[in-house]
Amino acid sequence: MAERFIGEIYQKVDAKARVSIPAAFRAILQADDPLASNSQRPRLYMVYGGKKRNFVECYSKLGAEKLAEDIESMEDGSPERIKAELNLITRSVMVEVEPDGRIVLPPRVREKIGLAGEVPEKSEVVFAGRSNRFRIYRRDVYDAEFGAIDDDDDDDIDPLTLVGRHKRKD
Template identity: 75%
Template sequence: MAEAFRGEFYQKVDGKARVSIPAAFRAILIADDPLAANTQRPRLYMVYGGKTRNFVECYSKLGADRLAEDIESMELGSKERTRAERDLISRSVMVEVDGEGRIVLPPQVREKMGFHGDDLAGGGEAAFAGFTNRFRLYRREVYEAELAEDDDDDVDPLTLVGRHKRTG
């Protein structure tokens, strides 16, 4: 990964379920997808699995490949690997960013985000939230409600950094 997905962005979702990918995120998607070097149309991998998740986890081509490698390193046939494969691989979809920097949200993704039926007729809004090697895509209201809940613990986030080191 050339850069980290950073920041929060709000983008309109039109009546055809199209949404523009923020330019900063698009640049990372292009850098992480060898096929996009000439076309500027990177692939985006959208994970909509996980019953308790109220967001869609989004990966670049490189990020999706690394996630798959991590899952493949788990014990074959284990309950954990089977769940990871089901929720993170089977319940995912690959979309291509169009020449104008937009994607069409697939039906499973719209459902996960809470856009049902005619919700988009009047327009909707998506929140893009950077998480270093991936970003999350929420319905704006859901993201803002989650932020309001989580920011109430009086913990300085810098005290959390370095507590748990990743091995491997």
């Protein structure tokens, strides 16, 4: 079974827009990138498309390939595929993780999460695990949306009940 991106990890962003990738996330990126065993620089695919998204969605090399395969299975030329290609393939960028575990957030990524231009002092982002991918939010945006642990409970349904409703029948 493959490792999963889990947890919420708060990281500082320096004035040069550098941020450390959490160690557990780096290990998954390394394992999912066949070329990384030679270079020790795993690739990270950062998707900044989607007008309503206030985050950047990040994939390992294998995760990005799976996403591309899913999009390629859509009907060629369909409006859905065109939208998916634009927002998930075209509006993305590949970066290599430095040997020290950091990346420089690319300009379009900074723009997407609200850190365009000069990065304010004491800026922070949140790496939010999503199983086969993770998201990067500006900390204040993440905290406003997900900050309190119990705020996401709109009703009294246990989250495991929701999982059970959609469980695969293998």
